[in-house]
Amino acid sequence: MESPGKLLKNSRENKGLSLKDISVETKIGLRYLEAIENDRLDLLPGGFFTRQILKTYLISIGEDPAEWLPKLVESGLLETETPVKLPDKFRQPRQRFGFDKVFWISVSVIVLVAFVYLIYLSITASQKNIETRKTTEKTEEIPSAVNDQVSSLSVPLTALAQPAAGEKIYEGLNLELIFNEDCWVQVYADGQLAVDGLKVQGYKTSVKASSELVINLGNAGGLSFTLNGKEGKPFGKKGEVIKNIRISLDNLSEFVQPEKNI
Helix, strand or coil: CCCHHHHHHHHHHHCCCCHHHHHHHHCCCHHHHHHHHCCCHHHCCCHHHHHHHHHHHHHHCCCCHHHHHHHHHHCCCCCCCCCCCCCHHHHCCCCCCCCCHHHHHHHHHHHHHHHHHHHHHHHHHHHHHHHHHHHHHHHCCCCHHHHHHHHHHCCCHHHHHCCCCCCCCCCCEEEEEEECCCEEEEEEECCEEEEEEEECCCCEEEEEECCEEEEEECCHHHEEEEECCEEECCCCCCCCCEEEEEEECCCHHHHECCCCCC
């Protein structure tokens, strides 16, 4: 009886497809495709990455993944699927306090009235300042030379309020990923799946989270990243599979390069 890999190879060849055609179409490396048809699934990244590669390969040669994956498990070539476990706080939706709508409407009206009142006070104060300034100008004449000196010593308040050049304030976690090689990746932002699947070389994406990021990688050395604008440390080596990388506001500094002293 022919092995599963041999049967898949025959199916592909009967359709006139080459491994190179499949690799170009799916962005899966030739070494992974050859490993599938040689019944060497142990050479694939492992876990859900292996299943994703198999599904993509099977679809590309016109086979049904729902039919073949159980066969591969039964033959002992593929492990039983184990879902990625998330932290307990992400498994159940957070409870939100229920407040009466009338209460919130009342609060909104009070805030609006207070805001309008403050604007009124501001306008009234400005008018009084203008009247006082006009009265002072009539009763006291300042020589133009003195006025010129005072003006030359004045510093615009807007200049003092300007932020430093290039300064950027980040809220939460801002992750930017740059894929230098093909790489399988999953990114959860605050428990929600934000990025999933095989990303090809040159692909870029960004993810934002309020408190925590969870990352799974099939080629840890195949990408680089920045975190809140700072260059990140490598997650691992090329071809290395790493799961459950957790980044939070508390351990943010552990994943970025230290700042260089000037």
